[in-house]
Amino acid sequence: MGSDKHQKTALIVDDEIINRKILGSILKKEGYLCFFAVNGKEAVALFQQESFDLVLMDIMMPVMDGYEATKQIKALEKDVFIPVIFLTAMTDEEALSRCVESGGDDFLTKPYNSTLLHAKISAMERFRLLYVELSEQKKSLELYQVEIQHELEFAEHIFQNITSRATIDLPYLKFWASTMSQSLFSGDLLLTARKPAGGLHVLLCDFTGHGLPAAVGALPVSEIFIAMTNRGFELANIVTEINKKLNRELPTGFFCAATFIDIDATTHTIQIWNAGLPDIVLFGSNENESYRIPSTHLALGITNQEIGNKEVVVYPITNNQVLFMYTDGLVEVVNDEDEMYGCERLERCFLESKSSDLMENIKQSVMLFRGDANQHDDITCVQLNCFEAVSDLNPDQIETQKTASKRMVAAEWGTTLDFTAEMLKETSPIPMLMNTLSNILFIDEFKQKIFTILSELYSNALDHGLLGLKSEYKSTSEGFVGYYKERERRLANLKEGRIKISLEQIKCNDDYVLKIKVMHTGEGFDFNKITSLPVHQDKFVPSGRGIKLVNSLCSKVEYSDEGRTVEAIFTLPSKT
Template sequence: MKILIVDDDRINSTILNRLLARDGHAVVISHDGVEGVEKFRRENPDLVLMDIRMPRMNGYEAARQIKRLAANRFVPIIFLTAVTDEESLALCIDAGGDDFLTKPFNRTILQAKIDAMERIRRLHGELRRQKETVERHQEQLQQEMEVGQHLFAKIVSAGNLLDAPCLKRWTSPMSVFNGDLLVAAYNPAGGLHIMLGDFTGHGLSAAVGAMPLAEIFYEMTAQGFSLSELVEAINAKLISVMPTRMFCAACLIEVDFRQQSLLVWNGGLPDVLVTDQTGRVVRRLVSNRLPLGVQALTREDRKMEIMEMRPEHRVFLFSDGLIEAPDPSGEMFGLDRLMAHFDGRTQTDQIFDTILSSLRNFRGGAVQTDDISLLEIDCSRAGEEPPGGMPRRSEKNLPPAPWEISFSFHAGTLKNVDPLPTVINAVMSIQAPTGHRERLYTILAELLSNALDHGLLGLDTEMKKTPTGFIEYYNLREERLAALESGFIQLKLMHEPVLSEVDGRRIGGAIHIRLDDSGPGFDYNKVRSSLEGNCGHGGRGIALIRSLCSELAYLGDGNQAEVVYRWMYE
C-alpha cells in the first residue's frame, strides 16, 4: 500500500515511516495539513495517517479536503491523536476519519488497523466496480428501453384512430410498457374496427406480442378483411410466435354506421356493456370464446355476435385490470362498484368520467397491480370523421393503362373466404387512383354482397327492417353460407384510360365491372332502392352503386350486373 503520513512532529513521522517501510508499505511524508492535501492530490495514496494539531491547516480540515478529492474512491483516514476524550474523537469521525490511533504507537495495533482498512478498501473497491458495472448495464438497458418504447409507439400507434369522435378511452399501464393493446382503424368502406387486447403478464414481456398484432390489425383492416378474418390471422400469429403460456384475451368490434350494426367478438375479456339513452345496460356481450393464442380456431370460434346499433347506444369495453384494481387495504374495485354507474341516475355523457373518478378515489395511493384500459363508443357519433378527415392508405400513382382481370369464386371458396379483399387488393396493385379506393371498395362490396346474399343464399332484405329480423338475417346468412354446396360468382374488371381532348394526355380511366352469379336473379324493374330518407338496414345497395358510378345495368334474369366507374386524377 502507499500510505501518506501527515504529522508536524518529525520524530513521530520518522518512527511511523520505519514501521511501515519494514512491513513493505510505500510511504509519503508531509508536515502540515496544506502540504498533506497537496501530496494527496499528487501521490494518490491508498491510506492516510493524519495528525490533528498542525500549523497552517489542522487535521480536521485536511481530512475534509482529502475526502472531497477522493470523491467515490474509498481512502481510509486514521487519525493520530494523544487525546482520548469522546468529544475530540467524535470530531475525528465527523471530519471524515475512519478510525483513530492513540499515541504512543503500538506496532501490532497499527498494523492490525492498517490491515483492517485495507480489507475495507478492497471491499469498497469491489463494490464500486460492481456499482459501475450495474450502472453501465442500467444505462444500456435504458437505451434499449428507449428504443423499444420508440418502436412500440411507432408500430402500435401507426394508423391508430383512437381520436375518432365516437371514441373515448383511458389506459393506465402498470409499468413502462403496456400489456393492454388498444387500437382502432377504418376499413375502406368507412367502418371502424376496434380491438382491446389484454396479454398474459405485464410490462415488456406482455407488450412484445402487441407489435405483430397491431401490424396485422392495421394491414388487414386497410385491405378490407372482415373481423372474423382478423381474429383468425391474429390467433394464428400468436400461436406461431408466442410461448405456450402467453395468450391474449381480446375483444374486436366493427362499428358499421352505414348498416347501423355492431359486430362483436369477445374472447376472454369482461362483458361488453351496451347502454341506452337512460344510461342503463340493455345488452351484455359476454365472452363466449377462448382468448387468442390458445388453440386453432374453428368456423364456430370465428363467429361474430351482431346487434343493431342505435344512436342512443353507448358501448363500454374494459380490461379486467379495472375491476381487479385494489385499494390500499387490498380490496378490489369489483364489478358491483362498476355497475353502480349504470343505474340510470348519471347522465350518459358523464358515465365514462364518473367511472374514472370513482376508480381513482377508490385506489387512493395503492400500488397498481395490472394494466387498466377503459373504452367508450358513442354510437350517435359513429358516422363523424376524425380530426383531419379520413386517413388515406399509401397508394400507387401509375399512369392510366389498359388492363383486364377476372375472378371466379365457387361455393367451396365463398363459404370460407371473403372475396372482397382479394378483389380490391388485386385491383389496387394494378391501378390505384388516389382517393378512389373507398368508392371502388363500396361498389364491389355492394355487388358481391348482393350476388352472395340474395343470389346464392336467397336472403330477403325485408327481414332487416326490424331489430329481431336484423339479427335473424345474419344468423340465417351464417347457416346458409355454411351449408352452401354449389353456385358461383364470376367477376370481370377491365380498365381503359381516359384521354384529354386538348392534348391527348391520359387524365384518368374507366373501370368496367361485370358480375355474374348462379342465382335465380330478380326483377330489377320492380326494385325501389333509395338513399334519401332511408335510415333502415337495407334497400340502399343499388341506389348507392348508381350514385357512385356513371353507368349501372342489370341484364338477363337480374343475376348479371354491368357497372362503369370513371375516375380522374385528383
C-alpha cells in the same frame, strides 16, 4: 479481485516526530510512499493536494485534532474509499466511540505493535480494493442503465410510430389510458382504422405481463390490423391472422385478451367479438336499456385455431347507442388498504352517469379510490358513440380523397375470380380483388368507391342469392341478431353454388371505365321491383340501401338472368 499496481501512498498525521519516523519505517517496508503532517489542519490541506491509499491519524494534536480532521477528510473522499486508522493511547470506550463517529475505520493503540499494524493495514487494503471493485461495478451498472434507457426510449419511439399509424382521432370515440407506475410501455393497446367502404374497426388488446415484453406483441398486431382493414378483410379474417401470428412467433404463455368492434356503415350494424376481456356494455337508446357481451373465445395466441363468425355478436345501431369496453386493470385497481375497485363501483358509475360524462366520471372515481397507492396494472377504457360513428362513416357520403400517391395504368386489362361454395366458406374474394387493383397501381382516389361497389354486389350475391336470406329479417333488433346467426348457419352448410367476379378496364372515348361483373348460381330476384322502390326516409333501415348506393356510384348498372348477373360501370378519368 484485482491487484493494485500503482505506487501506494500513505498520509501519516502525528505531532510527535518519533512517531512519524516509526510509522514511516513500518509503512515503507509495506511498500508505501509516505507523506507527513504534524496536525489535522495540515493533514486536510495535504489530502486536498495528493491522492492517498491510507491515512494514519493521531487524535490529540494542536491546531486541529484527529476527530475533526477525519470528518473533513471523509467529506472529501466522494466516491473513493480511503481507510483512516486512528493512533491513540486512549483506551476508554467513549474515546474509541468518537473515533468511529468521526469516520474512522479502525484504531491502533500506542505503543505500536508492528505485527498488529501490518494486519490492520492488510485488512484495510483488502477493504479498499473491494471498494474499488464495487465502485467499478457500480459505474458499469450505471453505464449499462444509461444504455438500456436509451434502447428503451428508442424502442418506445418505434413503438409509438408503428401504433400511431393504426390510431385515428375520432370525435365520437373517447378513451382513458393509464400506464402502471414506473413503466415506459403499456401492455394495453387501442387501435382504430376506417374501413374502405365506410365503417370503422376498433381493437382493444391486453397483453400478458407489463412493460416492454407486453408491448412487443403490439407491433405485429398493429401491422396486421391496419393492413388487413385497409384491404377490406372482415373481422373474423383479421383476428384469425393475428391469432396465428401471436401463436407462431411469441413465447409459450404469452397471449392477448382482445375485443374487436366492427361498425358497418352500410348495414348500420355493430359487430362485437370478445376474447378474454371483461364484459362489454352496450347502452341502448332507452335510459335503462343495456346489453352485456361476455367473452366467448380464448385469448389470442393460445391456440392456432381458426376464428369464425359464430362468436361475433351483431346489433343494429340505434339512436344514442353507446358502447363501453375496458381492460381488467380498471376493476383491479387497489387502494392503500389493498382493497380492489371492483365491478360494483363500476356499475354504480354506469347508473349514475350520462353518456356525455361517463368516461370522466369513471376516471375520477378510480383516481379518487386509488389515492396515493401505486398502479399495478395498465388501464384502458373506451367509450364509442355508435350512432354518431355510423353517421360520420356513412358510405352515402363518400368523398373523393385527393392524393397523388398512385396513378392508374392507362391500358386495358382484366381479371376474374371464381369462388366455389367451399372457397366462400373460407374467405371473401373482395380483399383479393382490392389487392389486385393496388398491385397494378390502380388510382387510390377511387379505391373506397370501388370497394363499396364490390362489397355490396358480392354481399347481395352471397346473402340473397346463394344463402336465400331476406333483408326484411333485419327490420327489428331481434331480426338483426337472427339474420346473422342464420347467415352463419347457412354458410357453414353451403354445399353447392359459386360466385364469379370479373374486373375489366376498357377504353371509352377519352376515359377508361372499370366494368364490374358479378354472377352467382343461386336464386334470382325481381330487380325491377327493388330498383323502383322510393328512398326510405329513415336512413337506418338497411333493406334496399345497397342497390341504391351502387346505382349512385356507378354510371350504369344492369341486371340480367333474373338478377343472378349484375354489370356495373364505373368511370375512371384518365387525367387526374
